[in-house]
Amino acid sequence: MARVASEPLNSRVPDGPIEQLWDRHRFNMKLVNPANKRKFRIIVVGTGLAGGAAAASLGELGYHVQAFCFQDSPRRAHSIAAQGGINAAKNYPNDGDSIWRLFYDTVKGGDYRAREANVYRLAQISNHIIDQCVAQGVPFAREYGGTLANRSFGGAQVSRTFYCRGQTGQQLLLGAYQAMMRQVQQGRVEVFARREMLELIVVDGLARGIVVRNMRTGQLETHTADAVVLCTGGYGNVFYLSTNAKGCNVTAAWRCCRRGAYFANPCYTQIHPTCIPVSGDYQSKLTLMSESLRNDGRVWVPKKAGDTRPPSEIPEDERDYYLERRYPSFGNLVPRDVASRAAKERCDAGYGVGETRLAVYLDFQDAIARDGVETIRRKYGNLFHMYQKITAENPYEVPMRIYPAVHYTMGGLWVDYNLMSTVPGLFVLGEANFSDHGANRLGASALMQGLSDGYFVIPYTIGDHLATASLPPVSEDHPACQEAVQAAEERLSRLMSVSGKRSVDSFHRALGQIMWDRCGMARNRSGLETAISEIRDLREQFWKDVRVPGSAGTLNQSLEKAGRVADFLEFAELLAIDALEREESCGGHFREEHQTEDGEARRNDEQFMHVAAWEFHGVGEEPTLHKEPLNFQYVPPTTRSYK
Amino acid sequence: MSGEHLSLTLRVWRQDGPEDPGRFETYQLDNVNPHMSFLEMLDVLNEQLIESGDEPVEFDHDCREGICGMCSLMINGQAHGPDRATTTCQLHMRRFRSGDTITIEPWRASAFPVVRDLVVDRSAFDRIIQAGGYVSVNTGNAPDGNAIPVPGTVQETAMDAAACIGCGACVAACKNASAMLFVSAKVSQLAMLPQGQAERTRRVLGMVTQMDEEGFGACTNTSECEAACPAEISVSHIARLNREYVRAALTAG
Ligand SMILES: Cc1cc2nc3c(=O)[nH]c(=O)nc-3n(C[C@H](O)[C@H](O)[C@H](O)COP(=O)(O)OP(=O)(O)OC[C@H]3O[C@@H](n4cnc5c(N)ncnc54)[C@H](O)[C@@H]3O)c2cc1C
Ligand code: FES
Numbered sequence: 001m002a003r004v005a006s007e008p009l010n011s012r013v014p015d016g017p018i019e020q021l022w023d024r025h026r027f028n029m030k031l032v033n034p035a036n037k038r039k040f041r042i043i044v045v046g047t048g049l050a051g052g053a054a055a056a057s058l059g060e061l062g063y064h065v066q067a068f069c070f071q072d073s074p075r076r077a078h079s080i081a082a083q084g085g086i087n088a089a090k091n092y093p094n095d096g097d098s099i100w101r102l103f104y105d106t107v108k109g110g111d112y113r114a115r116e117a118n119v120y121r122l123a124q125i126s127n128h129i130i131d132q133c134v135a136q137g138v139p140f141a142r143e144y145g146g147t148l149a150n151r152s153f154g155g156a157q158v159s160r161t162f163y164c165r166g167q168t169g170q171q172l173l174l175g176a177y178q179a180m181m182r183q184v185q186q187g188r189v190e191v192f193a194r195r196e197m198l199e200l201i202v203v204d205g206l207a208r209g210i211v212v213r214n215m216r217t218g219q220l221e222t223h224t225a226d227a228v229v230l231c232t233g234g235y236g237n238v239f240y241l242s243t244n245a246k247g248c249n250v251t252a253a254w255r256c257c258r259r260g261a262y263f264a265n266p267c268y269t270q271i272h273p274t275c276i277p278v279s280g281d282y283q284s285k286l287t288l289m290s291e292s293l294r295n296d297g298r299v300w301v302p303k304k305a306g307d308t309r310p311p312s313e314i315p316e317d318e319r320d321y322y323l324e325r326r327y328p329s330f331g332n333l334v335p336r337d338v339a340s341r342a343a344k345e346r347c348d349a350g351y352g353v354g355e356t357r358l359a360v361y362l363d364f365q366d367a368i369a370r371d372g373v374e375t376i377r378r379k380y381g382n383l384f385h386m387y388q389k390i391t392a393e394n395p396y397e398v399p400m401r402i403y404p405a406v407h408y409t410m411g412g413l414w415v416d417y418n419l420m421s422t423v424p425g426l427f428v429l430g431e432a433n434f435s436d437h438g439a440n441r442l443g444a445s446a447l448m449q450g451l452s453d454g455y456f457v458i459p460y461t462i463g464d465h466l467a468t469a470s471l472p473p474v475s476e477d478h479p480a481c482q483e484a485v486q487a488a489e490e491r492l493s494r495l496m497s498v499s500g501k502r503s504v505d506s507f508h509r510a511l512g513q514i515m516w517d518r519c520g521m522a523r524n525r526s527g528l529e530t531a532i533s534e535i536r537d538l539r540e541q542f543w544k545d546v547r548v549p550g551s552a553g554t555l556n557q558s559l560e561k562a563g564r565v566a567d568f569l570e571f572a573e574l575l576a577i578d579a580l581e582r583e584e585s586c587g588g589h590f591r592e593e594h595q596t597e598d599g600e601a602r603r604n605d606e607q608f609m610h611v612a613a614w615e616f617h618g619v620g621e622e623p624t625l626h627k628e629p630l631n632f633q634y635v636p637p638t639t640r641s642y643k
Numbered sequence: 644m645s646g647e648h649l650s651l652t653l654r655v656w657r658q659d660g661p662e663d664p665g666r667f668e669t670y671q672l673d674n675v676n677p678h679m680s681f682l683e684m685l686d687v688l689n690e691q692l693i694e695s696g697d698e699p700v701e702f703d704h705d706c707r708e709g710i711c712g713m714c715s716l717m718i719n720g721q722a723h724g725p726d727r728a729t730t731t732c733q734l735h736m737r738r739f740r741s742g743d744t745i746t747i748e749p750w751r752a753s754a755f756p757v758v759r760d761l762v763v764d765r766s767a768f769d770r771i772i773q774a775g776g777y778v779s780v781n782t783g784n785a786p787d788g789n790a791i792p793v794p795g796t797v798q799e800t801a802m803d804a805a806a807c808i809g810c811g812a813c814v815a816a817c818k819n820a821s822a823m824l825f826v827s828a829k830v831s832q833l834a835m836l837p838q839g840q841a842e843r844t845r846r847v848l849g850m851v852t853q854m855d856e857e858g859f860g861a862c863t864n865t866s867e868c869e870a871a872c873p874a875e876i877s878v879s880h881i882a883r884l885n886r887e888y889v890r891a892a893l894t895a896g
Contacts, residue, residue, distance in 0.1 A: 076705055132782060135778065143795060179782075287708050503694070507696075
C-alpha cells in the first residue's frame with residue numbers, strides 16, 4: 001500500500017534537558033527587528049482559538065496580519081462550542097498538580113504516541129494561558145472569595161480544569177476575538193470573513209500565499225504574504241455525523257498536503273463516549289453531552305440482552321454497570337477511548353437500549369438521591385436542558401441515552417518543534433496540526449493547545465523563519481499565483497459541470513457510513529481494505545453524478561459543500577491507508593487484530609513508536625510514508641491500565 | 644417515540660442577491676419527522692428542491708447546537724421561532740402541527756442587508772466590538788490569574804452578559820431594529836469586571852457611536868429583544884449601558 005522513505009523525519013527538537021528546551025530555543029531563535037516587523041505580511045487562515053490568538057498576538061508585535069474564516073464573523077469558529085474547560089498546571093487547589101504531572105498525564109493519555117518535547121512545552125505554557133485570559137476579562141468560574149475555581153475533568157486525578165459554566169470555548173474564543181478586533185481597530189489585522197481557502201501558493205519552495213473564494217460573490221482572490229499560518233481545525237466531518245460544526249472541513253489542510261505538506265497520523269480520531277444517539281436518517285449532526293456528566297452519572301445497560309422494559313422497570317440487580325465492573329479503579333471516569341469502546345462492545349453484543357438499540361444509559365438517580373436535585377441542576381442544568389430540548393425526555397426523571405460519536409482528530413498536518421510544516425513558511429496550529437495529543441486527547445487539552453500555539457509559540461517561531469528565509473516580493477501575477485488560481489478555478493467549474501443527479505449531501509452521508517462502519521471505533525484489515533475500495537468507487541461516482549445547482553458566481557452553499565466533500569473523498573483514503581498500515585492498537589486507533597484477551601488495546605512499541613507522516617503524490621497514487629521516530633526519555637512507556 | 648409525521652406548507656423568502664427585491668415562494672413538505680430540528684427540516688426541503696431541479700434555499704448555520712450564533716430566521720414573525728431561549732437550530736419540529744403554514748424570513752434590519760435568500764450581513768456587530776469591546780492587554784502582559792480577584796456574584800452577572808452569542812435576534816425582534824441589547828451585553832460584562840475599568844469611559848462612548856453609525860435604531864424599552872434572545876440576556880444590561888453612557892458622557896464632557 002505504501003512506499004516508505006528511508007530517511008527519518010527530523011522534528012528539529014533542540015538538545016538539552018526537557019525543562020530548559022523552550023527557554024533555550026527562544027534564546028537561540030533569530031529575532032525580527034521591531035522596525036522591520038510591519039514590513040512582513042502574515043496570512044492566518046482560521047480564527048478559532050489557535051488562529052484568533054495568533055492573529056491578535058502577531059498584530060500586537062507589529063506584523064501586518066490578514067485573517068480569514070469561512071463563517072460570517074471570526075467569532076463563530078467552531079472553538080465556540082467547547083463546553084467543558086481548559087487545563088492548566090496552576091495547582092491552585094494544592095492537590096499535587098505540577099507542570100511535570102500535566103506533562104506526564106498528557107503523554108500517557110496520548111498512549112505514548114506524542115512528541116515529548118512539544119507536550120512539555122504545552123504544560124509549561126498552560127499557566128500563562130490562564131493569566132492571559134483572565135486579564136482579557138474571560139469570566140472563569142470563581143469561588144465566593146473571588147479566586148479561580150477548578151474542577152476535575154476527564155478522569156484526571158487532580159482538579160486542573162478552568163471553566164466558564166458550560167461555555168468555556170465560547171468565552172475563550174471571545175477573548176481571542178476581542179483581542180484580534182482591537183488589532184483591527186489599530187490597523188494591524190485585516191479580517192476577511194466568508195472566505196474559503198482553496199489553494200496554497202508555493203513560490204521557490206516557500207509558502208507565500210493563498211487563493212480563497214469570496215463566498216458572497218463567488219470571486220476568487222489571491223492573497224500573498226511572507227508566511228502562512230494555518231489554523232483550520234479538525235477533519236471529524238469526514239465521518240459526516242460528528243459533534244463538529246457543519247462547516248468543519250479538511251479542505252485547507254488537504255490543499256496544503258497536495259502542495260507538499262505531509263499529513264501525520266490521520267487515523268488517530270477521537271470518538272467521544274457521551275453524545276446524544278442518532279435518531280433518524282435525516283440527522284445532520286450529533287450533540288455532545290459534556291464529559292463532566294460522568295463525574296456524577298453512572299453508565300449501565302440491562303443484564304439481559306434485548307431487554308425492552310423502560311429503565312424504571314429494570315431492578316437494580318438486573319442492571320450491568322459495565323464500566324464499574326470492568327474498570328473498578330476508574331469506573332465511570334475511564335478515558336474517552338476506553339469508555340467509547342466499552343459502549344460499542346455492549347451494544348454490539350445486543351445489550352443496547354432505546355429504539356435503535358444503539359445507546360446506553362447515563363443515569364443520575366443515585367447522584368440526585370445523594371446530593372439533591374438542586375445541586376445537580378446547578379452543576380448540569382444547561383446540559384440537561386439541552387438534552388431535553390433535543391430528545392423531549394427529562395433526564396431528571398429518566399436516564400439519558402448516550403452513544404459515542406466522532407468528536408476530535410488528533411491527526412493533522414505534520415509540524416516540527418517550531419510548528420512549521422514540511423513546506424517552509426507554512427505553519428500549522430491548533431487541531432489542524434498533529435503535534436501534542438498522540439493517539440488520544442485528554443479532556444480540556446485542545447483549548448489549551450490551540451491557545452498555547454497561538455498566543456505563545458507562533459509569535460516566536462515565525463520570527464525565526466522571517467528573519468532567516470529569503471523572501472523576495474511576490475506579486476499576484478507571479479506564475480505560481482496564476483497557476484494556483486487556475487487550479488482552483490478549474491476545480492470549481494469541474495464541480496459545477498458534472499450536472500448529475502445526486503445531491504452533495506447524499507455523497508457525504510455515504511462516505512460517513514463507510515468511515516463509521518469500517519474506520520470508526522474498531523478497525524480490522526479486511527474492513528479497511530474494503531473501505532479503501534468503497535471510497536474509491538464513491539469518489540468516482542461523485543465526479544460522475546453529483547449535482548451542484550446554482551452558479552459559481554454567487555453565494556452557493558451547495559458548491560461550498562461540494563468542494564469540501566470532494567476533498568474528504570480524497571483524504572478518507574489516506575485515513576484508511578494509515579489505519580491499515582498501523583498494525584497495533586493505540587489510543588483512538590483500535591485494530592481488532594491487536595487486543596488482549598480481555599479486549600484491551602495492545603500497542604506495538606517495537607515497530608510503531610513513530611509518527612506516520614504521509615506525502616501525497618496524486619489521487620489514487622501510492623503515498624510515501626515518512627517516519628518520525630519517537631523517544632520517551634522522561635515518561636517511560638507502560639501499558640495504559642485503568643483497571 | 645416516532646410520533647405522527649407532519650405535512651407542512653412553507654412560505655419562504657427568496658432573494659437572489661442584495662439588489663433583488665425578493666419574494667415569497669410556497670413549498671409543500673410532507674413526511675416531516677417531529678424529532679427533526681428546524682434546520683434539518685430545511686435540509687429535507689433543500690434535498691427535495693435539488694432533486695426537482697430547483698435551487699436550494701440558502702440559510703446560515705454552523706454549530707447546530709445553539710452557541711455559534713450563525714443561524715437566524717424569522718419564523719412566523721418571531722426571531723428564532725416560538726420557543727423561549729432557543730436558537731433556530733435547537734427548535735424542533737414537534738413544536739408544530741401537521742397542516743401548519745410556516746413563514747420563514749431573514750432578519751430584517753437596514754444594518755443587516757440581505758446577501759441571498761435567508762442569509763444576511765451582520766458585520767456591523769464586528770465593527771461595534773472593534774470600537775472598544777475588549778480589554779487592551781497584549782499577550783504576555785498578564786499578572787497571575789489569582790492576582791485579580793473577582794467576587795463570585797460579580798463574576799456570575801458578568802458571565803450572564805458574556806453569554807451573548809451575537810446572533811442578532813435582538814435587532815430582528817425590535818421594531819426599531821435597535822442593537823442595544825447586543826451592545827449592552829459587552830459593555831456590561833466589561834464594566835463589571837476589574838479588568839475592564841481602565842477603558843470604561845472610552846469603551847462605552849466608542850461602541851455607542853459605532854452602533855449609531857451602523858444605522859441601528861433607538862431603544863424604546865419594549866423588551867422584545869429580551870424575549871427573543873436565545874442566550875437570555877436581560878434588559879437590565881441596557882439599564883447599565885445607559886448609566887455607563889451618562890457617566891462616560893459626563894466624565895468625557
Ligand atoms: C462539541 C465540542 C466540545 C468540545 N469541548 C472541549 C473542551 O471542553 N475542552 C477542550 O479542550 N476541547 C474541547 N473540544 C475541542 C476543541 O474545541 C477544538 O479542538 C478546538 O477548539 C479547535 O480550535 P482550532 O482553533 O484549532 O479550530 P476551530 O475553532 O475549529 O477553527 C477553525 C477556523 O478555521 C476556519 N476555516 C476552516 N476551514 C477553512 C477554509 N477552508 N478556509 C477558510 N477558513 C477555514 C474556520 O472558519 C475557523 O475560523 C470540543 C470540541 C467539540 C466539537
Ligand atoms: S447554528 Fe450555531 S447557534 Fe444555531
